[in-house]
Amino acid sequence: KQEVTQIPAALSVPEGENLVLNCSFTDSAIYNLQWFRQDPGKGLTSLLLIQSSQREQTSGRLNASLDKSSGRSTLYIAASQPGDSATYLCAANYNNNDMRFGAGTRLTVKP
Amino acid sequence: NAGVTQTPKFRVLKTGQSMTLLCAQDMNHEYMYWYRQDPGMGLRLIHYSVGEGTTAKGEVPDGYNVSRLKKQNFLLGLESAAPSQTSVYFCASRRYFGGRYEQYFGPGTRLTVT
Numbered sequence: 001k002q003e004v005t006q007i008p009a010a011l012s013v014p015e016g017e018n019l020v021l022n023c024s025f026t027d028s029a030i031y032n033l034q035w036f037r038q039d040p041g042k043g044l045t046s047l048l049l050i051q052s053s054q055r056e057q058t059s060g061r062l063n064a065s066l067d068k069s070s071g072r073s074t075l076y077i078a079a080s081q082p083g084d085s086a087t088y089l090c091a092a093n094y095n096n097n098d099m100r101f102g103a104g105t106r107l108t109v110k111p
Numbered sequence: 112n113a114g115v116t117q118t119p120k121f122r123v124l125k126t127g128q129s130m131t132l133l134c135a136q137d138m139n140h141e142y143m144y145w146y147r148q149d150p151g152m153g154l155r156l157i158h159y160s161v162g163e164g165t166t167a168k169g170e171v172p173d174g175y176n177v178s179r180l181k182k183q184n185f186l187l188g189l190e191s192a193a194p195s196q197t198s199v200y201f202c203a204s205r206r207y208f209g210g211r212y213e214q215y216f217g218p219g220t221r222l223t224v225t
Contacts, residue, residue, distance in 0.1 A: 004153060032211065043115075043201060043216035044154075051211060089153065097142070097161070098170075099214070101153030 002027040004092050006102035013080055014110050021075040021105045023090035028068045035064050035075050036089040038104065044089065048075070080109045113137050115217035117202050123223045124192045132187040132220050134202030142205035143185040144169075144214070145177060147198040154201060160185055192224045 003026045013019050023033070032051045036044040048057045048064040050073070056065040063076040073090055087104040094100065118133045134143065141162045146154040146169075156169030160179040174196060176188045185204075189196060202217040 034214070036216075041219075043218045044203075044214075046213055046215075049211055049213060091153070093212070097144075097156075097159055097167070099144075099154075099156065101146075101155070103151055103153050 002092070002094060002098070002100050004090060004100045004102040006088075006090060006105050008105060009103065010106040010108075012108040012110065015080060015082060017080050017109075018076070018078050019080055019107070021077070021088050021090075021107070023073040023075070023102055025071045025073075025092040025100070027092075027094065028071050029094065030068065031093045031095065033064075033066055033073050034091045034093065034099075035062075035073075036091065038087045038089060040086075047088075077107075080107075082109045082111050085109050115202055115204055115215050117200075117217040117220050119220060120218070121221045123225065124189075125225055126193060128192050129188070129190050130192065130222075131189075132200055132202075132222075134185045134187070134217060135183055136185075136202075136204040136215070137183060138204060138206065138215070139182070140204035140206050140215075141182070143179065144203040144205070145175070145185065145187045146201045146203065147171065148201060148219075149198050157187065157200075192222075194224045196222065197224045198222060 034049045035047045050066040061078040089104045091101045115136045144159040145157040158177040163182040200220045203214045
């Protein structure tokens, strides 16, 4: 069964700290892996997408890595800010139309 | 450009009632999706469509029906609502750009079945 797990479920850090969010997937035959941000009561916003042939993607203070062989992806957030507080979801895309989501990591960045 | 919109935003149903959720996108995307999100769980795919007039089942299709009569609209129907269908429903559309696929999500519909 294709499952996606995110650890930790919740994380609270002081402003300015660097942090890592983890995502693991049981089936390594992914098409791509995507990280999303979800604010309370809102939809999902795509942050980074890594194709299966890539190792990492960067956007501003965000860096996502992908290790297909071990079934892992990490999202690194540098110099965290209170505005980064949200739930972060990872999704493994299988066969184009089969996207499996993790339950998310709820991040709180304290001023 | 409104992106992906969903109607309604909130709804309360009684067990056995029926309703239709509407998803609309103005980006001319071929692919559209319906997901549900439950507490402590990731989004799960209910149904999807790869183009006008086509639909397919996702991971959790039971109790739902869909229609894609127009390219810009994707409807999700509940014929006889059950408390287990209490959830937040998200619609998404997908584009192919720069050699990759990207999904765009609507704001969600919060449904409560009593």
